[in-house]
Amino acid sequence: MQRTEIQKQILAILEDLFEFENPGLNDNLRDDHGFDSIDAIELLGEIEKILGFSLTRAEKEKAMTIRTINDILDYIEVVASEHNQ
Amino acid sequence: MERRVVITECSAITPIGYAKDDIIKSLQEGISGVKPLRDDGLLTDYIHSRVFGTVDYPIAYDFKRLYRKTMGPVAFYACQVARDILERAGLSQEFISSGRLGVAFSSTHGSPSIQRHIYKTFFSNLKSEFSSIGAVDYLKSMVHTTAVNITRMFGITGRVIASSTACTTSSQSIGFGYEMVKYGMQDAMICGGADEYDTTAVAVFDNLLACSVAYNDKPQCTPRPFDRQRDGLVVGEGAGAVLLEEYESAKKRGANILAEVIGFACNNNGGDLILPNIDGITTTLELALVEAGIEASEVDFVSAHATATKMGDVIESQAIAAVYGDSPLITGLKSYMGHTMGACGAIELILTIYMMEKGFIAPTLNLDNVDERCAMINHTRELTAADTRIAAIQNFAFGGVNTCLLIKNGQGGA
Numbered sequence: 001m002q003r004t005e006i007q008k009q010i011l012a013i014l015e016d017l018f019e020f021e022n023p024g025l026n027d028n029l030r031d032d033h034g035f036d037s038i039d040a041i042e043l044l045g046e047i048e049k050i051l052g053f054s055l056t057r058a059e060k061e062k063a064m065t066i067r068t069i070n071d072i073l074d075y076i077e078v079v080a081s082e083h084n085q
Numbered sequence: 086m087e088r089r090v091v092i093t094e095c096s097a098i099t100p101i102g103y104a105k106d107d108i109i110k111s112l113q114e115g116i117s118g119v120k121p122l123r124d125d126g127l128l129t130d131y132i133h134s135r136v137f138g139t140v141d142y143p144i145a146y147d148f149k150r151l152y153r154k155t156m157g158p159v160a161f162y163a164c165q166v167a168r169d170i171l172e173r174a175g176l177s178q179e180f181i182s183s184g185r186l187g188v189a190f191s192s193t194h195g196s197p198s199i200q201r202h203i204y205k206t207f208f209s210n211l212k213s214e215f216s217s218i219g220a221v222d223y224l225k226s227m228v229h230t231t232a233v234n235i236t237r238m239f240g241i242t243g244r245v246i247a248s249s250t251a252c253t254t255s256s257q258s259i260g261f262g263y264e265m266v267k268y269g270m271q272d273a274m275i276c277g278g279a280d281e282y283d284t285t286a287v288a289v290f291d292n293l294l295a296c297s298v299a300y301n302d303k304p305q306c307t308p309r310p311f312d313r314q315r316d317g318l319v320v321g322e323g324a325g326a327v328l329l330e331e332y333e334s335a336k337k338r339g340a341n342i343l344a345e346v347i348g349f350a351c352n353n354n355g356g357d358l359i360l361p362n363i364d365g366i367t368t369t370l371e372l373a374l375v376e377a378g379i380e381a382s383e384v385d386f387v388s389a390h391a392t393a394t395k396m397g398d399v400i401e402s403q404a405i406a407a408v409y410g411d412s413p414l415i416t417g418l419k420s421y422m423g424h425t426m427g428a429c430g431a432i433e434l435i436l437t438i439y440m441m442e443k444g445f446i447a448p449t450l451n452l453d454n455v456d457e458r459c460a461m462i463n464h465t466r467e468l469t470a471a472d473t474r475i476a477a478i479q480n481f482a483f484g485g486v487n488t489c490l491l492i493k494n495g496q497g498g499a
Contacts, residue, residue, distance in 0.1 A: 039154070041220030045220070
């Protein structure tokens with residue numbers, strides 16, 4: 001999946017499900033949008049749906065360093081790439 | 086340290102209305118909130134009782150997602166009534182977050198609809214790769230979800246009490262909150278209870294032959310507390326919250342004192358978990374009088390638990406007669422809205438406050454012919470003008486838990 005397509009889906013999720021207003025790719029998720037640990041777990045569930053496979057515990061723990069939407073996109077690309085190897 | 090405790094705000098979502106005026110109108114005009122049981126797509130077809138105390142009007146919650154995301158339906162009810170009383174009270178955020186305001190609030194067992202969702206997800210996706218339970222499902226469904234969603238929404242940092250004891254859930258909340266303030270552990274408490282639309286509660290009571298089944302085509306004619314033709318309880322939904330404050334500080338800030346809590350008693354039958362127990366109930370009523378330091382003759386009105394079960398009403402009548410004789414007016418307020426479960430104590434207390442304020446006592450609805458075994462007490466048979474000075478609100482729960490709250494009218498100075 002192309003990064004632009006992933007970005008489109010993630011932005012739609014953040015706007016529709018998480019009620020982000022005018023999300024910017026480098027916004028700080030917590031400071032700018034009140035994104036917390038509960039949201040992070042919920043978002044991982046949505047990422048699993050995009051990827052089409054379940055994330056391992058180790059993969060989920062890696063996501064805890066995510067701070068921006070660009071970080072989310074990087075994370076999805078890396079996980080997808082590793083899964084396909 | 087013993088301090089006086091007053092009720093300064095209250096709000097209720099009930100099958101007979103949300104706004105105070107709507108509730109009073111229903112009580113004065115004999116309007117029932119019992120409706121046909123809504124289809125849940127699961128259990129409804131197997132349940133014999135097809136009536137439910139229904140909240141069927143829209144409520145504009147307007148909660149931000151930050152707060153909504155950890156709420157099931159029961160927490161929506163709870164946070165709405167809690168917001169009502171906090172907004173009206175106008176307490177400062179400094180006090181709200183001072184640790185001196187606590188919350189005593191709960192429901193019968195959290196949010197059954199979220200619990201159902203969890204099991205549905207679990208079983209339907211058992212063999213799927215993607216089976217998962219939402220991260221917030223526990224927060225939405227746990228037994229103290231109402232209390233902690235209230236604390237989260239308003240930044241309350243004081244004590245949390247979440248007593249889930251079925252039908253005495255919210256009367257315990259108010260009683261335990263009263264004790265918190267009376268003995269100086271907190272200066273104010275938000276107290277109450279809520280329960281959402283739930284067919285599992287109907288199914289459970291239905292299987293115990295405790296639900297009303299004879300009036301499925303005439304929901305407004307049931308439940309019928311103390312009536313010869315009563316055939317059981319009607320499960321309902323709703324929420325009620327009261328703000329308890331220490332008297333001197335409430336007076337100092339110019340709060341409107343609705344009532345004073347002057348006594349609370351709670352005990353257990355110490356035996357059967359289902360059958361009503363005359364000794365346990367009688368003792369509770371007597372203990373409340375002792376705690377309040379008043380005579381039985383001083384009680385003007387009793388809000389009876391009166392679920393309209395065959396034996397429950399008889400035992401309660403015997404207990405009332407033994408303690409109060411035939412003096413106070415007795416009303417079974419569940420006749421208007423069914424049994425709102427964890428919310429019933431708070432709702433019945435709030436309705437009693439409304440009636441005190443407006444100077445009337447509503448009759449027990451559907452009480453056409455008093456059961457001879459319940460006839461020894463002073464039933465309210467018609468809308469009655471009354472200057473109620475002291476009222477008792479009594480509730481009894483599965484598990485053998487009994488409560489009695491005694492309140493004094495706040496008008497004219499508590």
